[in-house]
Amino acid sequence: MGPPRIFAGSSPPSYLRQGTTPRCNLLHLLQRCNTSDVVQYTASAHLEFTDNDSLRKIDAFFGRSNRTAPSSVSGKEDLHLLLQQETKTMAALLSNQAAALLLLLCYIGPSAAVLFSSLPQTLRVTASPSPGQVLHAGVDEITVTWAVNQSLTAGTDSGYKKVKVTLCYAPVSQTDRGWRKTDDHLKKDKTCQFKMATRPYAANGTVTYTVERSIPTATFFVRAYALDASDTEVAYGQSTDPKKTTNLFDIVGITGRHASLDIAAACFSAFSVVALAFFFVVEKRKAKK
Amino acid sequence: MEDSGKSSLHVESSAAEGGHFKLPVDSEQKATEFWLFSFAKPHMRAFHLSWFSFFCCFVSTFAAPPLVPLIRDNLNLTTTDIGNAGIASVSGAVFARLAMGTACDLVGPRLASASLTLLTAPAVFFTSVINSASSYLLVRFFTGFSLASFVSTQFWMSSMFSPPVVGLANGIAGGWGNLGGGATQLIMPLVYDLIHHIGSTNFTAWRIAFFIPGFMQTLSAIAVLALGQDLPNGNYRKLEKVGDKHKDSFRKVFYHAVTNYRGWILALTYGYCFGVELTIDNIIAEYFYDKFNVNLRTAGIIGASFGLANIISRPGGGLLSDWMSRRYGMRGRLWSLWVVQIIGGVLCIVLGRMNNLSASIIVMVLFSLFVQAACGLTFGVVPFVSRRSLGMISGMTGGGGNVGAVITQLIFFKGSKYSKETGITLMGVMILCCTLPITLIYFPQWGGLFCGPRPKATAEDYYAAEWSEDEKERGYHSASVKFAENSVREGGRRRDSSPAVPADDTPSHV
Numbered sequence: 066m067g068p069p070r071i072f073a074g075s076s077p078p079s080y081l082r083q084g085t086t087p088r089c090n091l092l093h094l095l096q097r098c099n100t101s102d103v104v105q106y107t108a109s110a111h112l113e114f115t116d117n118d119s120l121r122k123i124d125a126f127f128g129r130s131n132r133t134a135p136s137s138v139s140g141k142e143d144l145h146l147l148l149q150q151e152t153k154t155m156a157a158l159l160s161n162q163a164a165a166l167l168l169l170l171c172y173i174g175p176s177a178a179v180l181f182s183s184l185p186q187t188l189r190v191t192a193s194p195s196p197g198q199v200l201h202a203g204v205d206e207i208t209v210t211w212a213v214n215q216s217l218t219a220g221t222d223s224g225y226k227k228v229k230v231t232l233c234y235a236p237v238s239q240t241d242r243g244w245r246k247t248d249d250h251l252k253k254d255k256t257c258q259f260k261m262a263t264r265p266y267a268a269n270g271t272v273t274y275t276v277e278r279s280i281p282t283a284t285f286f287v288r289a290y291a292l293d294a295s296d297t298e299v300a301y302g303q304s305t306d307p308k309k310t311t312n313l314f315d316i317v318g319i320t321g322r323h324a325s326l327d328i329a330a331a332c333f334s335a336f337s338v339v340a341l342a343f344f345f346v347v348e349k350r351k352a353k354k
Numbered sequence: 355m356e357d358s359g360k361s362s363l364h365v366e367s368s369a370a371e372g373g374h375f376k377l378p379v380d381s382e383q384k385a386t387e388f389w390l391f392s393f394a395k396p397h398m399r400a401f402h403l404s405w406f407s408f409f410c411c412f413v414s415t416f417a418a419p420p421l422v423p424l425i426r427d428n429l430n431l432t433t434t435d436i437g438n439a440g441i442a443s444v445s446g447a448v449f450a451r452l453a454m455g456t457a458c459d460l461v462g463p464r465l466a467s468a469s470l471t472l473l474t475a476p477a478v479f480f481t482s483v484i485n486s487a488s489s490y491l492l493v494r495f496f497t498g499f500s501l502a503s504f505v506s507t508q509f510w511m512s513s514m515f516s517p518p519v520v521g522l523a524n525g526i527a528g529g530w531g532n533l534g535g536g537a538t539q540l541i542m543p544l545v546y547d548l549i550h551h552i553g554s555t556n557f558t559a560w561r562i563a564f565f566i567p568g569f570m571q572t573l574s575a576i577a578v579l580a581l582g583q584d585l586p587n588g589n590y591r592k593l594e595k596v597g598d599k600h601k602d603s604f605r606k607v608f609y610h611a612v613t614n615y616r617g618w619i620l621a622l623t624y625g626y627c628f629g630v631e632l633t634i635d636n637i638i639a640e641y642f643y644d645k646f647n648v649n650l651r652t653a654g655i656i657g658a659s660f661g662l663a664n665i666i667s668r669p670g671g672g673l674l675s676d677w678m679s680r681r682y683g684m685r686g687r688l689w690s691l692w693v694v695q696i697i698g699g700v701l702c703i704v705l706g707r708m709n710n711l712s713a714s715i716i717v718m719v720l721f722s723l724f725v726q727a728a729c730g731l732t733f734g735v736v737p738f739v740s741r742r743s744l745g746m747i748s749g750m751t752g753g754g755g756n757v758g759a760v761i762t763q764l765i766f767f768k769g770s771k772y773s774k775e776t777g778i779t780l781m782g783v784m785i786l787c788c789t790l791p792i793t794l795i796y797f798p799q800w801g802g803l804f805c806g807p808r809p810k811a812t813a814e815d816y817y818a819a820e821w822s823e824d825e826k827e828r829g830y831h832s833a834s835v836k837f838a839e840n841s842v843r844e845g846g847r848r849r850d851s852s853p854a855v856p857a858d859d860t861p862s863h864v
Contacts, residue, residue, distance in 0.1 A: 240432070241433050241434055242426070242432055242433060243644075244423070253647075278555045279555060279557070283430070319557055320428070320485055321555065321556075321560070321561055322482075322485065322558075322561065323558065326482050326558075329479075329482075330480050330565075333475070333565070333568060333569075333572065334480065336572070337472045337473075337475040337479075337572045337575075338473070340472060340575075340576055340579075341469055341472040344579040
């Protein structure tokens, strides 16, 4: 019997970490939350309860009779429901909604700290361009296929609600370009700047994407993120190896130049020079008079 | 002396026409008052034409930085390419400013500035057709030449406005021109958004946007040619023909400029107020974006506010210079320059150490006020260093400003040897060191920072010393003599030993 073990996608506030709470019921944890935490947390968490009281409550709530593992709650929705259940059975100090929000937000860690290295690679992604193929912006298409890795346990993808397919810079296009830097914090990461498509989650899927005219000339690969209900990344898959060296393809962007622009530039430049010459001549004539 | 008899005849005859100026004028027909909201010919009109065309040049030179996020993707630029282009954009003007100074001395500020502006306008138009890192560097380099129109602005103001108001006139003209560096960070993204909204793809829209600064530049130069004049009583060519103005020799002008040590000292110190301003224009938005994680638009607004402070800070410096001169003469001008620039240096050191966003913005704004005021104060002193080589001294000082920008960016902001905040702090230390030479400036007739004037020295001697006896006999130095008389106030209130010549009356003893 001990306090609930918490596995969150990010680091929770200190009083929720293992061993710091003296008692282990939800109400106590709720009372310890303070409102300043409210604004920060939106990722989901997974809680394992190991004390008898909580075990019974959890089991009763989820209607489980035979227990093979410590009871656990994961994902935001489950925690939300759990709190609602809890507050019905005691004199609530806060309104349901506020409490739900607080619990929600107190149990789960700051979203800014969703780290790429913490995401499991559960999707297999293939992109249609062959390695080294050159595509043209505005003209060519990319077909991306993803599938959940079959070798993983069933139920891993229960939290996946959407799939976001993105176009990402390869390391060769990132050198000496700080605005494309890879950062482990997903909110700061600039590797994947172009969203190709977002689809509702299915175990297998395909998207076809016409390369937009705003895509610059660079080398790319494709990455797909699995998002949960709050649009936070929970898993990923990519068309290249972890070192991002294989299966890369090139895109050639549009130049943005037009013949009309070239002509206009030449005309106005000529006009400027001619105007100057004109005034020089006029000056000379005036001085002669 | 006969030649002074000749000049007195000249003076009287022009005094008869003097009545047709709207503003009160002195014996050189320079305005003794500054009426900001007037377009009166020729003084205030010259003021508005010159500050606006200089503003357009600044807008063009710094039009690329706010659009760099698009340009770098379109042209596949690296950080090194962008940095090199930034250095190139300010280095072209180093020599252009020197050349400009000479051109002003020889052909007059109107023709010199309009020629420069019209000849650099093609570089702005051709920015819309570039497609590689090297062509980007070239257009920025050639567009940057237009910053030399600063020299013609200062020269023109010094020719149109009398010593009591020359600091203010130079300060506002310079400040409102430098404003272009801040305004462009707001103008260009706005123009781009508009064009993008109308329907162009992003890589075409930024190219079209560059036609706006190009138009502005061309039109302002044509206005200068059509509506402006070099001196209160006419243009150089005409005056030279009539004989009112002697056509000077380049060699002599050059010699008297480079042998005047004060010009060199001011060039160095200007490199550490204006040069610092240019450096900050190039790096500040990126600094706030990276260090405090604000978004690009916010970083652009913060960066723009640094340049926009010029609307009051540089004129404020000019005003302070003139005010100090009324009480303490030239020594007041030098003291205020030194103190203000030192404070600017200290604030620069502090800026690099700030770790909090709002504190950082406050320090940056204070820093901009002081450093830009120092620029205004510098050009309160420059008109008095030389009369014969005014253009070249202005050019040297202006060029020194750009040299400071190039050196500072090369030492502290190229590559990743220093983090940006360390670079800023070290730049502040360099400002302090390079401001010390102001203590060495000494005018025999007015004194220096720590020494008083020599008892028998006069302004007339100082300015007349630039002419040989032969030239003096021919009366070539008459303009310098008039200038010396009008500068009598630079001796300060306590020095009443010189004959008090009311600024707007004809001096009777000549």
